[in-house]
Amino acid sequence: MLQYTIKRLLLTIPTFLFISLLLFLVLNIAPGRPGAANSGQQGESTQQEQKESFRIFKEQFNLDKPILLNMRFNDTQEEVREWLVAAYNLEGNATAAERIAAQETLDDHGNYLVRHLLPLLADPDIEVRKVANNVLIPASQLRFVSERRGDIDAARKQNREISKRNQRVKGWVWDGDLSEAEQAALAAGWKDWYAENQADYTWTTTEKAEAFFFDTRFAKYWSNLVHLDFGISTADRRPVFETVLSKLKYSLSLTFISVILAYTIAVPIGVFSAIRQGTRLDSAVTVVLFVMYSLPTFFTGTVLLRLLTEGEPVSWFPTGNFQTMTSDPMTTWELLKDIVWHLVLPIATYTSVSLAALSRYARAGVIEVIRADYIRTARAKGLPEPVVILKHAVRNGMIPILTLLGGLLPSLVAGSVIIEVVFNIPGMGQYIYDAINLRDYNAVMAVLLTSSMLALLGILISDLSYAFVDPRISFD
């Protein structure tokens, strides 16, 4: 058993890695990107478009890196020249799409362009010389090192050096028409500068191998993840992990109570309809449960809100939210009452769906054992019927439904998107919904990775619990 557990636990590591890779790829390949949705309302443009800040934004979140593998050290001078010509439409025949793509490539490749841009400063075409000079300035800028972890003082010192170097070339702009002499002076300046700093813009074979795997979005993400750093939200710039923790209390109190409620109601109903199998009452229960199961939660929720909160006919419950919006302090008891009062409707909605499915499982489980030999034996022994059912049948019939609990673990944390939106509960469901809309990669990754981790754990727990509750099963 112990051996099996260890084996399974070790297996979760590669599984988790693979899941994270898959999620990361799907997320990064999906249309749209973070920041783009940041400007203005959906479907509406505003005056301030943020093209300027987008470059800095991309650098901040490593969005300028290739997703999985980095081949940028293989750029050639011809390619770079083509990008320049396309991005600045020097031949006058580039389409808007080509220009945007080329501009973006130039922005993203940054340091990798430098050694190809320098020879272009002597290009026969003066326009190429000009844009090459002006692209060199941003391309030559070195990235600051992180001051978040490790030796902060050393990092600070290094950043001061980097800042000094970046400042040095800032003014070398080719603006308007320059005389031959001025052009030559600029080019000479770059030449000297390159002689000094060449090492930062050329790559040895080992450095290439390193860049190939590690100068990528995925590698950068994982290097943060192993430090348990889920990164910063691209939408609100808060550490994602902090936000997730703060959302957890809302989702947990909703899902946890609902699951317990669903089990306590579903099991008796299931058992009841199992022993009355085939009767009219069983059919009635079945029909009612199926109706409950088929009603979508957004419908049930809205109907409950409409009927029970708006005074038509009654207004017994608040119109959503987790607690009363007030700035007056409350005692713990008042607070508890308030939260319970707010949670009645969402919990009822959440429970109504899971109830139906669970009671079906319970019914099936009991029906299966009720025909077993040992039940007949128990009856033959002359045991009273309630004892037969409760002590012998239900206990064994509940094994499958208990093991379902393990699978519920991730949904406990992930909450319910629809119920949280309808009832305006600021939990994890709402959070991930917004995060997906805003293409907030870090937030989506954090929520999905946590729930896949919990799913892996849940499956393990349910497998183990099989062996625990049913002695016939053994993993050894």
Next chain:
Amino acid sequence: MSKLAQSGFVMGSLGLLVGISVFNAVQLNNLETLTIENQKRIQAIEKNGVAVTGMVAGGSTRDNASDTCDQACEALKDPNNILVRPSRDWITAKTVEPGHTLRLKIGSDPRGLNPYIASGADNSMFNGYVNDFLAWPDFEDPSKYFPMLAVKVTSPDDGLTYRVELRKGVYWHLPTVDWDSGDFEWLKGDGPRGRHELTSDDYKFVYDMFDNQQIAGRISSLRPYLDTMKEFRVIDRYTFEVEFSEKIYTNQAIILGLHPSPRWLYRFDEDGNQYDDATWGLKLNEHWYNQKTIGVGPYRFVTWESGVKLELEADPLYWGGQPSFERVLFSVVKDQNAYPRKVKSGEIDITNLQAEQYATEIKENTSGVYLGNEHIKSDVHDTLGYFYLGWNLDKPMFADKRVRQALTMAFNREGIVENIFHGLGKVNSGPFGMQTACYDQSIQPWPFDLEAAKAKLEEAGWTDSDGDGVRDKIVEGEKVDFSFTILIYGGSTEYATLAEVYREDLLSIGVKMMPSAVEWSTMLKKMDEREFDVYTGAWVLSLPTDLMQIWHSQEADKAVSSNRIGFRNKDADRIAETLRTEFDTAKRTALCHEFHALLHEEQPYTFIYQRRRPVLYWDHMNTPEYELQYPHRNIRHFSFQSEPTRP
């Protein structure tokens, strides 16, 4: 006996335990109630104390302004002062004692609250309450400004340099931090109650942010607007000068509309250590205080709970007098369908409505009582947002203006506004707000006239030569059918219906059109890459008018720009350039009208309508005044005229 006694004993002790627990819980609860009451008393006492200090230290509150001429009043006597006296009182008179909470809603969480880092309309709204501008456009004539934080603004060289004199005795709110911990003493200033005074350095810091390329936030999107800003000079504690390299009309509006930002807060980390000069810009992007905000305005930031609420409280020391409300509470309501319900339950005082909600709750409601409560009133307000179709002028099919005129005339705009948008708009004919002077009221929109449209198409050479029901023309030696695709935003059913109506009308004049509904990020990409024939667009105008961004041909040549349709017109360029540097109001209006006529003739856009926004509100609110640009943007104009009638 033993078994009975045993169980009796167990039950007894259990009962006792439960009894004690209940007793304890009740006691604890009573204690908590007492503590809370005491806290409230202490707060009330503290508040009174502050109010007294405020009168002494402030010196320029509105009460004693009437007796003596204060700094602002003296400054207005200077004939060189650009600022003028407001045409009417800018704070609504209070008819109810302050002490109430104003309850509003926001549709989503803000993305941070630092006005120069986070973007978004909600963010600028909060900061509009928490902070002040240098000056405010006058209600009657928006080209004039009255003093807020600045008492005097002069420009000795008529628009190249602006010299700003700040109001004295304006104090920053105390930052919203855990003061009891004792870790934030370094944030205290030398003003009353440890507050910092507003000085020229708070504007110098804005300039420094502006100048720092490391900052990726909203300030960087302001850069193209202020690219002519050359130098910022601090003259003394209360005076500074801004110098531009070019005289641009909008510079003044942008400068006067800037919030101050405190260096003593944003240049430091949470422990009070100053950031390095080399990287402070990067640090500011993720500053520890960016989830909160600070200002010198009427309301102080209290708390923001993500997804729940955002709360502000009145600043008793506010230089402009006592704010109308004790507190302002913004609930986060993400489900738009819930807006009417939240008004009805009294959770919010006022809300805007979706077109569909307007139709069911107001338009089709004959009883005159909204949401079943006679204290709830409704209103419809003008906005500065308009809808349009943007034709891709780089496509040969739409290059002829007669074709574009025909396509506009085949579009039943009146009918669509009336039936699809429930009458929440006015059909417009040009790119300016219909309620502004720039809009030439004499220019009527092209009529909906299918016969005239047919005639125009014939004139432009589009005829149905092969009798297949679709017009065609020989273009560059090849016969092409008049058939195109309209790109619409798929998130709205209204657009889909609109396209369907248009499709049928076009078919009747022999033009084939196919709607293509896409998700917003795809739509944005297609528009940027100009991969469209025509798209449905929406735009929110800014004041004052600047035409360069959308209409100048230099923008059409850029890869990504707002001139997506590729509009290139020499006259339009000339007007846009002249308007940029013209300071005379009458001449500006004439230029606007000329431009309006030009666009009406050229029809690069088919203007559909200018939006109107319906609202529901409780009648204890004074008839709410709306700023043109964003409805209920400015709660300074809100007050209660009676005790709240909401439950």
